[in-house]
Amino acid sequence: xxxxxxxxxxxxxxxxxxxxxxxxxxxxxxxxxxxxxxxxxxxxxxxxxxxxxxxxxxxxxxxxxxxxxxxxxxxxxxxxxxxxxxxxxxxxxxxxxxxxxxxxxxxxxxxxxxxxxxxxxxxxxxxxxxxxxxxxxxxxxxxxxxxxxxxxxxxxxxxxxxxxxxxxxxxxxxxxxxxxxxxxxxxxxxxxxxxxxxxxxxxxxxxxxxxxxxxxxxxxxxxxxxxxxxxxxxxxxxxxxxxxxxxxxxxxxxxxxxxxxxxxxxxxxxxxxxxxxxxxxxxxxxxxxxxxxxxxxxxxxxxxxxxxxxxxxxxxxxxxxxxxxxxxxxxxxxxxxxxxxxxxxxxxxxxxxxxxxxxxxxxxxxxxxxxxxxxxxxxxxxxxxxxxxxxxxxxxxxxxxxxxxxxxxxxxxxxxxxxxxxxxxxxxxxxxxxxxxxxxxxxxxxxxxxxxxxxxxxxxxxxxxxxxxxxxxxxxxxxxxxx
Amino acid sequence: xxxxxxxxxxxxxxxxxxxxxxxxxxxxxxxxxxxxxxxxxxxxxxxxxxxxxxxxxxxxxxxxxxxxxxxxxxxxxxxxxxxxxxxxxxxxxxxxxxxxxxxxxxxxxxxxxxxxxxxxxxxxxxxxxxxxxxxxxxxxxxxxxxxxxxxxxxxxxxxxxxxxxxxxxxxxxxxxxxxxxxxxxxxxxxxxxxxxxxxxxxxxxxxxxxxxxxxxxxxxxxxxxxxxxxxxxxxxxxxxxxxxxxxxxxxxxxxxxxxxxxxxxxxxxxxxxxxxxxxxxxxxxxxxxxxxxxxxxxxxxxxxxxxxxxxxxxxxxxxxxxxxxxxxxxxxxxxxxxxxxx
Numbered sequence: 083x084x085x086x087x088x089x090x091x092x093x094x095x096x097x098x099x100x101x102x103x104x105x106x107x108x109x110x111x112x113x114x115x116x117x118x119x120x121x122x123x124x125x126x127x128x129x130x131x132x133x134x135x136x137x138x139x140x141x142x143x144x145x146x147x148x149x150x151x152x153x154x155x156x157x158x159x160x161x162x163x164x165x166x167x168x169x170x171x172x173x174x175x176x177x178x179x180x181x182x183x184x185x186x187x188x189x190x191x192x193x194x195x196x197x198x199x200x201x202x203x204x205x206x207x208x209x210x211x212x213x214x215x216x217x218x219x220x221x222x223x224x225x226x227x228x229x230x231x232x233x234x235x236x237x238x239x240x241x242x243x244x245x246x247x248x249x250x251x252x253x254x255x256x257x258x259x260x261x262x263x264x265x266x267x268x269x270x271x272x273x274x275x276x277x278x279x280x281x282x283x284x285x286x287x288x289x290x291x292x293x294x295x296x297x298x299x300x301x302x303x304x305x306x307x308x309x310x311x312x313x314x315x316x317x318x319x320x321x322x323x324x325x326x327x328x329x330x331x332x333x334x335x336x337x338x339x340x341x342x343x344x345x346x347x348x349x350x351x352x353x354x355x356x357x358x359x360x361x362x363x364x365x366x367x368x369x370x371x372x373x374x375x376x377x378x379x380x381x382x383x384x385x386x387x388x389x390x391x392x393x394x395x396x397x398x399x400x401x402x403x404x405x406x407x408x409x410x411x412x413x414x415x416x417x418x419x420x421x422x423x424x425x426x427x428x429x430x431x432x433x434x435x436x437x438x439x440x441x442x443x444x445x446x447x448x449x450x451x452x453x454x455x456x457x458x459x460x461x462x463x464x465x466x467x468x469x470x471x472x473x474x475x476x477x478x479x480x481x482x483x484x485x486x487x488x489x490x491x492x493x494x495x496x497x498x499x500x501x502x503x504x505x506x507x508x509x510x511x512x513x514x515x516x517x518x519x520x521x522x523x524x525x526x527x528x529x530x531x532x533x534x535x536x537x538x539x540x541x542x543x544x545x546x547x548x549x550x551x552x553x554x555x556x557x558x559x560x561x562x563x564x565x
Numbered sequence: 566x567x568x569x570x571x572x573x574x575x576x577x578x579x580x581x582x583x584x585x586x587x588x589x590x591x592x593x594x595x596x597x598x599x600x601x602x603x604x605x606x607x608x609x610x611x612x613x614x615x616x617x618x619x620x621x622x623x624x625x626x627x628x629x630x631x632x633x634x635x636x637x638x639x640x641x642x643x644x645x646x647x648x649x650x651x652x653x654x655x656x657x658x659x660x661x662x663x664x665x666x667x668x669x670x671x672x673x674x675x676x677x678x679x680x681x682x683x684x685x686x687x688x689x690x691x692x693x694x695x696x697x698x699x700x701x702x703x704x705x706x707x708x709x710x711x712x713x714x715x716x717x718x719x720x721x722x723x724x725x726x727x728x729x730x731x732x733x734x735x736x737x738x739x740x741x742x743x744x745x746x747x748x749x750x751x752x753x754x755x756x757x758x759x760x761x762x763x764x765x766x767x768x769x770x771x772x773x774x775x776x777x778x779x780x781x782x783x784x785x786x787x788x789x790x791x792x793x794x795x796x797x798x799x800x801x802x803x804x805x806x807x808x809x810x811x812x813x814x815x816x817x818x819x820x821x822x823x824x825x826x827x828x829x830x831x832x833x834x835x836x837x838x839x840x841x842x843x844x845x846x847x848x849x850x851x852x853x854x855x856x857x858x859x860x861x862x863x864x865x866x867x868x869x870x871x872x873x874x875x876x877x878x879x880x881x882x883x884x885x886x887x888x889x890x891x892x893x894x895x896x897x898x899x900x901x902x903x904x905x906x907x
Contacts, residue, residue: 263858264858265841270722270900274713277710279709295760295762318622324644371781423703423704490702492700503707514692520706523709525890526888
């Protein structure tokens with residue numbers, strides 16, 4: 083709860099809409115990780131930077147924690163409200179402030195959606211490259227907070243690689259501009275540090291993104307393989323051949339089947355694994371590039387090969403991939419989307435280990451994979467109304483992350499830690515490394531008021547988590563409702 | 566050879582004697598730490614070797630003392646390269662030095678800088694203990710990005726032991742084209758050519774605009790046609806000289822970082838990054854409007870060091886707080902003061 087005095091003071095701030103009605107507050111109870119819900123005691127929607135600044139200053143002065151939120155599409159609970167903190171919605175900051183076709187940049191407010199940027203600059207022949215699957219809804223401020231990826235990261239990088247500068251407010255309302263007007267600024271690279279900081283270091287209030295010229299020609303190849311290992315080897319062969327595809331995605335049999343049943347993309351349902359390879363470039367080079375990659379895929383044992391070079395055909399092939407999550411959602415009441423990255427050479431072993439866990443927990447799993455950069459999304463199918471299945475799915479998910487770590491990977495490639503993976507942080511990092519994170523947090527937010535309890539576990543929490551691992555059979559992290 | 570233990574002992578010895586540590590490798594870029602005179606140099610030069618390299622995953626992990634030329638040769642054999650194109654100030658320059666300096670070559674605006682290709686790192690922290698951040702994978706958002714915070718930090722936050730880098734396939738064709746012109750015309754071309762497909766460098770030095778094409782053989786004619794009249798194929802030597810800052814200058818070398826369309830100013834010896842980076846030579850700090858860019862000292866000339874101060878803005882203060890939080894006892898040298906006195 084927030085004190086009545088705080089609420090009264092917030093009411094005094096101009097250009098600040100407060101949502102006090104419980105049913106309207108409920109809309110904000112979770113982000114994309116819907117199973118962790120907390121109705122915020124109060125929601126503030128600032129309509130000007132001054133209102134946002136005054137809100138932060140007031141909270142800072144009274145020691146009130148805040149969670150800043152964009153569209154709430156994140157999958158790890160990074161924007162889950164606090165029981166005793168203020169939720170600040172940044173949705174009203176949705177203006178594109180400036181598009182500079184010469185410098186190829188756009189300066190936008192944090193609540194602008196990812197796709198809105200590409201749409202706004204398309205007439206200038208430009209696009210914004212990072213394209214998380216939630217791009218129609220997710221905001222650029224959230225993309226910075228999560229360092230969001232998408233299917234085109236292999237060639238075009240993550241959010242980090244496509245942001246030139248940003249403005250932020252610290253917890254006390256101080257405004258800082260990071261990145262300068264050029265491509266380098268002196269001192270520690272705080273611009274890089276802000277990316278993926280999950281709202282714990284500052285509130286992003288303006289983002290200058292780098293735009294790229296729209297490619298002249300794009301083509302998509304779809305290849306079916308008899309087993310996932312052959313498909314993984316084909317990915318390696320494409321890259322060994324010196325090609326850098328714009329996108330390189332893999333799906334396993336269950337994901338292929340679900341997607342095909344859902345959107346009828348024309349996927350080969352007899353295949354054990356499917357590769358989608360997008361190539362882009364100039365009109366003069368695309369045909370030769372496509373022919374070269376087709377030869378590589380054939381040599382790697384592709385059992386079927388289809389090229390889609392016109393817009394409609396390409397859209398159809400991508401539709402299956404982009405609808406993979408909801409498609410899987412049709413074949414089970416619930417699914418739990420995991421997000422680990424592994425060195426790709428271990429893919430076959432990792433998939434075998436995941437299949438083993440699937441048998442163990444008696445829960446099916448569909449795998450969708452950003453194969454070019456090793457980012458794996460196993461989708462664990464279960465029924466949340468069955469508490470036993472729920473617990474097995476949770477344990478299965480934890481095992482998947484442990485498998486990723488065992489093969490030299492990471493517990494999160496692009497969805498963030500949030501609340502969801504905070505315990506696994508204790509497995510990926512030592513106490514010493516976690517202490518470094520806490521030191522960074524203290525430098526930015528000494529009062530610990532920005533999004534507390536997310537992303538970086540306290541050392542105490544890790545001690546408890548470790549102890550729980552010792553006592554096998556005990557329910558894991560009972561304090562944390564999951565999903 | 567693995568020198569981790571010896572390096573850790575050296576850092577711990579310095580801590581116990583209250584001495585400040587300046588991490589170094591080949592020490593070809595010592596000028597980047599002008600104020601580190603009495604710090605103890607702890608050298609990674611013997612701590613070298615490629616730990617693993619998987620060309621089909623575009624990832625290489627090396628010990629920090631690995632010479633850059635050795636890494637580049639290994640990558641070249643597999644048809645790959647470091648796209649950030651770091652400058653060379655001598656053959657003994659190391660990968661750790663490249664990362665600590667964070668200096669990127671002419672390709673910076675088109676393919677990214679050093680930090681865009683660093684994936685993970687193991688380092689000796691100011692406490693003398695060893696920690697690892699990031700990893701060997703392209704996508705990794707677990708924890709704050711301590712890896713990239715160390716890129717360009719000039720050894721102020723720790724001593725790097727290992728670095729994992731993303732590499733890319735060498736483009737099929739690389740060709741530099743030159744046009745003799747003045748700086749004003751060069752800038753006009755730079756602005757007009759920013760969107761050319763395959764453009765990977767655009768620099769101006771010694772009365773010549775140098776633009777580079779990297780891409781497929783099929784798309785090269787289009788690029789040449791788009792360049793227009795007057796551009797001739799030239800060797801890559803001129804661009805390498807810009808990258809390595811081989812300019813004739815007696816005054817101090819200053820860098821200006823700012824907007825590509827900011828006016829050309831006097832004292833400029835070269836322009837790189839399509840106009841976003843300008844190199845200026847003068848004894849005294851060049852005075853340029855601050856709203857379009859920032860001037861910082863880079864390298865000494867013949868004269869005495871000019872008066873320099875740390876960044877005093879809010880970002881500078883926050884940078885200082887981060888340094889103090891991560892290195893409370895000042896084990897490692899500070900980030901140098903590079904701003905001219907107003």
